[in-house]
Amino acid sequence: MTTLDLPPTSEASSASGASSVEPRARFRDLVASEWLKLWSLRSTGWSLLLGALAVVAFNFGTAWDHYRYWLQYDGASRAEFVANDMALWDAFTYNAALILILASASMGAVAVVGEYGSGLIRTTFTAVPARGTLMAAKVLVVTVVQALFGAVVAGASFWSTQAMLSARGIGLPITHPGALRIVVASALLAPVCAVVGMAIGALLRQTAISVIGSVVLLLLLPAVLSDRRHLTAVLAHATPLHAWQRLADAGPPAEELFPWTAGGAWLVFALWVLGGAVVTVLAVRHRDQ
Numbered sequence: 001m002t003t004l005d006l007p008p009t010s011e012a013s014s015a016s017g018a019s020s021v022e023p024r025a026r027f028r029d030l031v032a033s034e035w036l037k038l039w040s041l042r043s044t045g046w047s048l049l050l051g052a053l054a055v056v057a058f059n060f061g062t063a064w065d066h067y068r069y070w071l072q073y074d075g076a077s078r079a080e081f082v083a084n085d086m087a088l089w090d091a092f093t094y095n096a097a098l099i100l101i102l103a104s105a106s107m108g109a110v111a112v113v114g115e116y117g118s119g120l121i122r123t124t125f126t127a128v129p130a131r132g133t134l135m136a137a138k139v140l141v142v143t144v145v146q147a148l149f150g151a152v153v154a155g156a157s158f159w160s161t162q163a164m165l166s167a168r169g170i171g172l173p174i175t176h177p178g179a180l181r182i183v184v185a186s187a188l189l190a191p192v193c194a195v196v197g198m199a200i201g202a203l204l205r206q207t208a209i210s211v212i213g214s215v216v217l218l219l220l221l222p223a224v225l226s227d228r229r230h231l232t233a234v235l236a237h238a239t240p241l242h243a244w245q246r247l248a249d250a251g252p253p254a255e256e257l258f259p260w261t262a263g264g265a266w267l268v269f270a271l272w273v274l275g276g277a278v279v280t281v282l283a284v285r286h287r288d289q
Contacts, residue, residue: 025128030137038111038141048149051103055153056160058096063161066090070168087172088179088250090161092154092186097244098219100153104146104190105214108197109207111142112280116205131284135202139277142198143191150190154183178250181262185247185269192240192269193218195276202283233258243268 038044066087070078081087115121128134158174165171174180196218201210218240225236236242237258243265 025130025133027133027137030128030134031140034134034138034141038145041114043110044107044145047103047107048145051100051107052149052153052156054103055096055100056156058099059090059093059157060160060164062093063087063090063164066170067164067168070170082170085172085176085178085250087162087165087170088176088182090165091158091179091182092248094245096157097186097189097241097248100150100186100189101193101218101241102215104149104193105197105200105218106211108142108146108194109201109210109214111138111194112198112201113205113207113210117207125284132281135281135284136277139195139198139280142194143273143277146191146194147187150187153190154186157186158183182248182250185244185265188269189240189244192272192276195273195280196240199276199279199283202280228257230258237264238268240269240272 066081073081115124124134125131158179162171162173172179174183193214197210197214200213200217201207204210204213222236222239222241225232225239225242227233227236237246237260246260246265247262
């Protein structure tokens with residue numbers, strides 16, 4: 001009697017199938033992969049370096065003007081400068097904030113659309129089918145890098161400007177009321193705008209259009225919203241640029257038709273980060289690459 005080859009039992013089949021399935025990538029492995037991927041690009045280091053130099057240079061240049069012409073100011077102007085803590089205005093200027101927003105939002109957008117432009121995103125999604133988890137790791141990496149970038153830029157701007165003004169006896173320490181808030185708000189502006197740029201990049205998926213979209217949303221829209229009417233004032237207050245302005249205000253409070261609190265400005269920062277992260281993660285889950 002010959003022995004028939006029997007098919008494998010269901011238990012053996014399930015065991016064999018289970019052993020052939022690759023384990024799912026751990027979130028920390030995805031974070032490590034995205035970290036290496038980000039720093040493998042030459043543009044990352046150069047963009048951060050040039051952006052930092054531009055922002056610090058704008059702030060330092062303003063402080064240098066006050067230092068250079070200080071002796072030419074009359075007594076009333078000097079007294080007003082000191083009384084209104086105008087040295088803090090040099091710590092991080094409005095023009096520097098605009099440069100920071102543009103740089104961070106662009107870098108955030110490129111972190112997403114760069115893979116679409118090169119076609120690498122197909123390989124990435126094939127290796128890691130959990131798109132949402134992958135994008136969450138990318139958001140975390142970009143947020144951390146931009147937070148460090150913002151901290152370095154804000155800290156360097158404050159130190160250099162106040163050191164310059166201290167030579168005239170008008171620089172202020174970080175312990176001065178309002179100084180730390182300006183530094184922290186300026187530092188956090190970078191990751192906030194970077195995550196918004198990532199969301200726009202995940203939706204539009206083209207580098208030029210994504211950068212333009214970031215400029216329109218984060219720079220042009222706040223510029224056209226007037227604070228003279230309640231509706232437009234509320235909309236303006238809901239933008240990161242106006243939230244930063246509220247937190248970076250130095251000296252006596254300015255007269256506003258529709259004043260708002262610093263707590264509301266911090267909340268705006270938090271909501272933009274949360275909303276940008278959610279859009280970035282969800283935008284890739286149900287769309288073809």
